[in-house]
Amino acid sequence: MTLTRNEHSPTRAALVEWVKQLEKESIERYDSHLYLQGARSALNIEEIKPVYSDASPTLYGFEVLNACFDAALAREPRFIAFGEDVGRLGDVNQAFRGLQDKYGPLRVSDTGIREATIVGQAIGMALRGLRPLAEIQYLDYLLYALQILSDDLASLLWRTKGGQIAPVIVRTRGHRLEGIWHSGSPMGAILHLLRGMHVLVPRDMTCAAGFYNTLLRAEEPALVIEVLNGYRIRERLPDNIGEFTVPLGVPETLRAGSDITLVTYGACCRIALEAANLLSEVGVEAEVIDVQSLLPFDIHGRILESLKKTSRIIFIDEDMPGGATAYMLQEVIEKQGGYYWLDAPPRTLTAKPHRPAYGSDGDYWSKPNVEQVFDAAYEMMREVDPGAYPELY
Structure with missing residues (x-):
């Protein structure tokens, strides 16, 4: 195809169609049925x-x-x-x-x-x-x-x-x-x-x-x-405890905001919410999103819609550097096209690159904490307006 890229002939057009059909058949042959389709699918x-x-x-x-x-x-x-x-x-x-x-x-x-x-x-x-x-x-x-x-x-x-x-x-x-x-x-x-x-x-x-x-x-x-x-x-306790369902692949916005998007899950949701409340006291309104499921991930692009509004994003979790935060970043910035809406480089906040230490102090220093989330978001806003957000340290 590369060698004939400048040609315009019926023969090349037929070749292009053959390649497309081969790709379609190969996807069905080799890539299909990773997850269930139809009514039984979650x-x-x-x-x-x-x-x-x-x-x-x-x-x-x-x-x-x-x-x-x-x-x-x-x-x-x-x-x-x-x-x-x-x-x-x-x-x-x-x-x-x-x-x-x-x-x-x-x-x-x-x-x-x-x-x-x-x-x-x-x-x-x-x-x-x-x-x-x-x-x-x-x-x-x-x-x-x-x-x-x-x-x-x-x-x-x-x-x-x-x-x-x-x-x-x-x-x-x-x-x-x-x-x-x-x-x-x-x-x-x-x-x-x-x-x-x-x-x-x-x-x-x-x-x-x-x-x-x-x-x-x-x-x-x-x-x-x-x-x-x-x-x-x-x-x-919900009255319909045995009947209500939570959809897969659908994040939930826990707190609305217009300045920066904090994306996280699990125990870090409480950390992010506490940091967002502290940020509000200094004039930064953070939107906090709980992804809820990692596979599948945000199938409707709700995080992208938040990023279009805030233009700044931080991914937070308790995995080691390069783990699930990197996965979430790729999903939003690359696959959803979030790159085009950024006004600042995206950031990740993770656990330290070692096993978690014991005790409340070990937990604090091993995993993301409220102060780290606050500082990361504050520094992103300081790049926009250093006068409004003076240096912290």
Whole structure:
């Protein structure tokens, strides 16, 4: 095609059409069926908003999940849950508290300390028509199951060209709280290795419950990463706890603003909101967006619409440098065309390039904190008007 680029003939026109047709056929042959299409796709599940009334109680986050799983077990006889300490104890954060007694040890059960086996069992059960929720106790422990998740589960629909699918829900918890072995956030690795699965990162337990309801109505594999430091935060319990759904790939704007866009997820949502409130005191109005799901990512381009308004953007998370923030930056700046709307270079704020240290001080110095978000946004605004935003340090 390069050699004949200056030619204009029927023969070359026919060659161009042949190349286009070959590309179309090759995409169908080699690239299709990474995710499910049609009515069973999680992307096609109807959104149902949570409903609240004067009688809606305020509960701890783990109690919201407990009510969600109780409703799911009652509604869907194929739904089973298992993992380390899930059965008798009700899981380490009590989201399954009392449910083994209510539904029996066949539906809510314990496993040995073997993450690869937990996932392998779930794949087999899902292939036989059950709807398993396999719990990996902490996100750090997902490393022991990554080969099975990547080679066997995430690739199944693609390598069978739609012939087989295993709708496994992998539930885990992570991000900041408990030090080196329990508060990791290796999202970059997960995003690279688990294409073919949905990767969901709810900021609270109500959002997580909505995702579980969505996934149980669909038939696709997914990983849900709950916020480790959110189980003791109080939330209102929706009246329709077993029915409401949260759509995949749709960010939520948590705070409107016109000067700068802060894009984040999970536990960092609270950090970004606190920083945005402090920025408002110095005349900077930050828009805070929770992406909610990383795979799929912002399928309607809502972050781009915010960037068109603010022309400045910071991506924040607890992964190491070059991880999920780099992925989000590519999605918005390159794929969505956000580059054309920038008035300042985009920034990323991440965890330090080492494992998180233990304790509140270790958490503060290992992960993004409110002051770092404030300083980064303030410096971007200072480039616009140094007089209005004098140097901080």
